[in-house]
Structure formats: C-alpha cells, structure tokens
Amino acid sequence: MWSRAVRSLWTNPLGQMRMFHSNFAGKVAVVTASTDGIGLAAAQALGQRGAHVVVSSRSQANVDKAVALLQNQNIRVTGTTCNVGKGEDREKLVQLTLDQCGGIDILVSNAAVIPFFGKIIDSTEEIWDEILSINVTSSFLMTKLVVPHMEKRGGGNIVFVSSIAGYQPMQGLGPYCVSKSALLGLTKVLAPELAPSNIRVNGVAPGMIKTEMSSPFWKNEEVMSEFKKRLSIKRTGKAEEIGSVISFLCSEEASYITGETIEASGGFNYGF
Numbered sequence: 126m127w128s129r130a131v132r133s134l135w136t137n138p139l140g141q142m143r144m145f146h147s148n149f150a151g152k153v154a155v156v157t158a159s160t161d162g163i164g165l166a167a168a169q170a171l172g173q174r175g176a177h178v179v180v181s182s183r184s185q186a187n188v189d190k191a192v193a194l195l196q197n198q199n200i201r202v203t204g205t206t207c208n209v210g211k212g213e214d215r216e217k218l219v220q221l222t223l224d225q226c227g228g229i230d231i232l233v234s235n236a237a238v239i240p241f242f243g244k245i246i247d248s249t250e251e252i253w254d255e256i257l258s259i260n261v262t263s264s265f266l267m268t269k270l271v272v273p274h275m276e277k278r279g280g281g282n283i284v285f286v287s288s289i290a291g292y293q294p295m296q297g298l299g300p301y302c303v304s305k306s307a308l309l310g311l312t313k314v315l316a317p318e319l320a321p322s323n324i325r326v327n328g329v330a331p332g333m334i335k336t337e338m339s340s341p342f343w344k345n346e347e348v349m350s351e352f353k354k355r356l357s358i359k360r361t362g363k364a365e366e367i368g369s370v371i372s373f374l375c376s377e378e379a380s381y382i383t384g385e386t387i388e389a390s391g392g393f394n395y396g397f
C-alpha cells in the first residue's frame with residue numbers, strides 16, 4: 126500500500142518519472158485572490174515546486190475548497206479569507222502567514238475586479254475608487270506590508286498580475302485597462318528601490334485566459350472569433366500557463382530579471 130503511494134508520487138499516470146523542482150523548498154508564498162483561476166494556478170505552481178503557499182479570497186467556502194484541492198496534491202498550504210480592498214484583511218493575511226509559516230519570501234498580487242463595462246466617460250467616481258483600490262492600491266499596500274519581512278529573510282520576489290489590457294485598450298474596459306497600465310508602472314518604480322534589499326519585482330500580462338472573470342468574453346462566439354484573429358496561438362490560455370510564468374519569475378532561473386512584465390498571450394498582435 127505504502128510503496129504504491131510512494132510510486133504514484135514519483136511517476137505520472139503513464140508511469141514516467143515526474144520531474145521534481147524543489148527550488149522553493151523552505152519558501153513561503155502569499156498569493157492574493159487565489160481560490161480560483163490564475164491565483165489558484167500560481168499557488169499550485171509554486172506549491173508543486175516546494176513552497177508553502179498561503180491562499181485567500183473573500184469567501185470562506187472558496188478558501189476551504191482551494192485548501193482541500195492543494196492538500197490533495199501534497200502541497201503545503203494555509204488558507205484564510207482576505208478581501209484585498211480592506212486594510213484589516215491585508216494585515217490579518219500577513220500576520221497569519223508570519224504566525225503559521227514563520228516568514229514571507231514571495232508575494233503574488235493577483236486580485237482585480239471589472240465592475241464596469243462601457244464608455245470610460247460614463248464611469249463614475251465610485252467605479253474608479255473600487256477599481257483603483259482593488260487592482261492597484263491594494264497591490265502597493267500588500268507590498269508595503271511584506272517588504273520588511275522579506276528583508277528579514279535576506280530578499281524575496283513580488284509579482285503583479287497585470288494584463289495585455291494594460292498595453293492595449295480593450296473596448297468597454299477603460300478604467301480596468303488604466304488600472305492594469307498602472308501595475309506596469311508600479312513594477313518599474315518598485316524594482317530599483319527594492320533591488321538593494323535583494324527583492325525582485327516583476328509582472329505578468331496575460332491575454333485571454335479561460336477563467337470565470339473572462340467568461341463574458343470567451344463565452345461570446347463573436348468576440349472570440351474577432352479576438353482569435355489577433356492571436357498567433359489560436360485558443361484561449363489556461364490558468365496554469367500563467368501560473369508557470371509566475372513561478373518562473375519567482376525562481377532562481379529568473380535571478381537577473383527585475384522591473385519586467387512578461388506577456389503570456391498566445392502572441393497577441395497589438396498592431397492588427
């Protein structure tokens with residue numbers, strides 16, 4: 126029984142040896158908005174390479190589901206609720222991580238909302254407050270909270286989840302596009318400031334990834350057929366295809382990369 130369990134850990138369903146990357150062994154990774162989609166895939170990618178991952182989102186039920194899923198994959202995981210727009214929730218997330226994991230090495234700031242679709246000129250102050258608070262300000266404030274703890278560990282990695290919408294305005298998504306452009310700027314500004322503390326700051330700019338958030342787009346055949354014309358790889362991306370980029374950016378393999386945002390979009394053509 127035991128030997129079968131051990132064998133299944135070391136081989137994939139085809140009986141081939143699994144490649145184990147343990148370069149995050151002993152590291153602690155906080156991933157915001159990580160009970161679904163790209164955040165969950167990032168937690169999975171980091172956890173599979175040995176990190177203790179801390180997952181969170183607004184709903185306790187979603188947290189419980191994500192923790193169970195990761196535990197079933199033998200990933201070391203801690204879960205808690207955290208609405209990144211609330212200061213007390215951000216502080217609770219960091220404190221719980223310190224109490225239960227002893228430090229912080231990696232922050233993946235992934236949370237975002239799209240509360241508005243239409244002409245930017247019709248968007249309201251409330252919409253701007255919400256988008257900037259969740260998509261941008263919380264990324265900065267999470268950074269501010271974790272940096273002193275990364276410094277205590279001798280360094281760390283921060284990854285912001287931006288979007289190709291940060292480079293190319295998407296029709297109807299004006300304020301969201303602006304928020305994602307702001308993350309490109311935040312990455313550039315923080316990188317030189319945190320480099321002396323051995324903290325690298327990078328971003329990822331996904332294209333259309335098949336998740337709940339993007340479902341109004343990929344479920345619409347007309348939108349998808351127009352979108353595909355701009356792609357070299359003519360399909361939506363998978364959340365794991367962004368999780369792997371995030372884990373690469375946090376790894377030693379990316380030790381000379383900081384201040385960059387890597388686009389993973391299936392070759393989205395901006396000049397179309």
Ligand code: NAP
Nearest residue numbers: 158160161162163182183184208209237288334336338339
């Ligand atoms: P998703 O699959 O819909 O998952 C969203 C996650 O965020 C859920 O776990 C949700 O859980 C959590 N969440 C929502 N609001 C939150 C808040 N205020 N505080 C904490 N957690 C919150 O979304 P996704 O597509 O993976 O998007 C993740 C990131 O990728 C976002 O920054 C998005 O802008 C970016 N992105 C996505 C695409 C795409 O095509 N999908 C493309 C480019 C960029 P709860 O409901 O329990 O809070």
